[in-house]
Amino acid sequence: MPRPEEIQIKGRLTPQRDLSALTWLRVGGPADYLFQPADTADLADFLRQLDADVPVFVMGVGSNLIVRDGGIRGVVIRLGRGFNGIEVAGQVVTAGAAMLDAHVAKRAAEAGVDLTFLRTIPGAIGGAGRLKAGCYRSYTAGVVPSATAGPRSGGIETLGATELGFAYRHSDLPEGCVITEVTLTGPAGDPDELAARMADQLAKRDATQPTKERSAGSTFRNPAGFSSTGRADDVHDLKAWKLIDDAGLRGHRHGGAKMSEKHSNFMINAGGATGADLEELGEEVRKKVFQDRGIELEWEIMRVGDPAPE
């Protein structure tokens, strides 16, 4: 079976590609290879030919990731220009997986389709499909009837909602399976009203979250369940930010990593942080909250890759 560099491709394969510039937190060591396929056929051909022992990790725009300082072994796949199309037909929006959530929301709104909740999520729609992204009481699971994906073994498949197996911030997609296109449906809405709602949501985010800093969104899940759903059982006392505040850790630093002063469940790269600084800060927070309250906070940010070599 061929190694990555032996496969004929139309896109780009870069060995030893530093990943820090590709993550929102600006941390992470190199990928053995970064593959940016030209299109769906290029992706499927590459995966079909690739030695089955080579691990594959798919990244979107890195807004939910701490990539560790030793980087990622095997091939990291990142979709780009060839996966940026969008079409709206009636209430159905079909978007290439590299399309940013914000662009999907804007294009849908212009066509009178309400996917406004996606406007303030900084990821790409492929990651949203995988992770069941959401906010303002709406989640991708509610609006994604199907997705197209390239399985690790090659080929292209259409997956229905059941196969996508949505669960909170996680779908059952096998590791290495690349979502290439996502189909979404939303209720009808007046384009001007949808635009106004999105402007409100952006303003609300800017007022309450460190949107201008390098972060990866909420660090931990709310122990009560869903983040920001506003559900009756989503009690204040079990909000991750409140537990972190009560533990006295708002603004707490570890190396270049810091729990934000503006929103204590957001961890930021305050300057020169390493992946280890961020992960260790998170573990310090988990330990203190557990000591104080007996509650184990669960990471919401994904940590991937290897630690820096000793």
Ligand SMILES: Cc1cc2nc3c(=O)[nH]c(=O)nc-3n(C[C@H](O)[C@H](O)[C@H](O)COP(=O)(O)OP(=O)(O)OC[C@H]3O[C@@H](n4cnc5c(N)ncnc54)[C@H](O)[C@@H]3O)c2cc1C
């Ligand atoms: C300021 C800020 C605010 C945020 N607010 C929210 C919020 O309100 N709600 C929310 O849900 N999230 C939020 N996030 C987190 C993040 O934006 C979402 O989780 C987003 O969906 C991640 O998308 P991404 O493209 O960055 O994926 P990445 O972070 O690159 O990857 C995340 C996961 O998705 C997988 N993945 C990515 N693309 C694909 C693909 N094409 N096929 C298969 N798997 C793929 C990766 O393998 C990985 O497992 C926020 C982040 C920031 C920085």
